[in-house]
Amino acid sequence: MAARQDLATDPGLQEDLLxxxxxxxxFARKLNELTDAELDGGTLLPDWTRRHVVAHxxxxxxxxxxxxxxxxxxxxTPMYPSPEARNHEINFGATLSPIALRNxxxxxxxxxxxxxxxxxxxxxxxxxxxxxxxxxxxxxTVWMRTREVWVHAVDLDNxxxxxxxxxxxxxxxxxxITGAWKTRGTDTGLLIKVTNSAGNGTGLMFGDTTAADPTTITGPLPAIVEWATGRGSSIRATGPDTNGSAPAAPKWI
Structure with a gap:
């Protein structure tokens, strides 16, 4: 029997699904690399073990x-009955046996x-x-899921x-992320410039492009996103009171 294919025919949507x-x-590969005992280990997310990440x-x-x-x-059919129900579900899932959690x-x-x-x-x-x-x-929904699996694979910290x-x-x-900052007004005075591996600009620029003396965050795309999501800081910053160290990124979710 031939495998069933996606009914979606739009090329852009097909690429997003891929x-x-x-x-x-x-994510599955990084999860499968962990032993059952290692599921109890910590992650890049405060107060969450790997069990919590997998359950989420x-x-x-x-x-x-x-x-x-x-x-x-x-x-x-809403995603969750309430935020409380979502949190309870994750905390319950974190208590499952390793085989149940993987399943x-x-x-x-x-x-x-x-x-x-x-x-x-x-x-x-x-x-x-x-x-x-x-x-x-x-x-x-395709992008919602894409963002979850790629970022949380990093959060497993393995x-x-x-x-x-x-x-x-x-x-x-x-x-x-930068769109959320702009909506909330938390990007004021903050300029993000993406560089390539040679340290040259890629043309990607986000944040407050009108500030006279902005705090400028500079680095390659992966490092910039790592910082913007609150998962680390291997980038440099220039501007008022930075001393070369990047400030904590504004909250985005």
Whole structure:
């Protein structure tokens, strides 16, 4: 029997789906490299063990699948009943046995992929609502998942780095982050310049481009995104009171 293919025919959407599935495979590889005992270890996220990260990524797939189901049926199916329910779910998942936790990730990823596969072209524009209350087309669920799996693979803290994330994902993530800063007004006086491996500018610039004397953050794309997501700082800064050290990035989620 021939394998079933995605019903989506838009080339851009097909490429986005591929990137999301590659990210899922990347997370799966980093998870499979961990022994059961190592699941108890710490991560790049405060107060979260690897168990919490895996549980979050697994339940996130189920939550996004609910949005895709909403787009398919027209019946409202929120990601979570409430923020409290989401947090309780993650904390419960972190207590599962190693095999159950691994199965949660595997099965939820497959279920989400199937929901995407079976969504017809005309349904991808149907509006759904995220856990943050944003109304977005169903196509946005692909990026929502892409961001989760690539970044949280790094959060597992067992060898994955931002240099392993594809440049298109990093660029879109940085646009999301700096866009959130701009909306909140927390980017005032902050300018971000992306360099290439030779230290030259790439043309990518974000933040407050009108400031007379900005705090300028400079570095290659992976390092800039690492800093912007609050996961590290291997970049340099110039400007008022920096002394070469980059300040903590503004909150983005």
């Amino acid at each position: 990137q999301a599935r590659r990210g899922t495979a990347f 990524v697994g339940y996130n797939a189920r939550a996004i699948a609910r949005l895709v189901e909403w787009a398919a049926t027209g019946v409202e 949660l990730f595997d099965h939820s990823a497959v279920c989400l992929s199937v929901e995407w596969r079976d969504l017809p072209d005309e349904n991808w524009s149907h509006q759904v609502r995220t856990a943050q209350g944003r109304t977005v087309p169903a196509s946005e 060898g994955a780095t931002f240099t392993g994330i594809p440049a298109p994902v990093l660029e879109r993530l940085l646009k999301d």
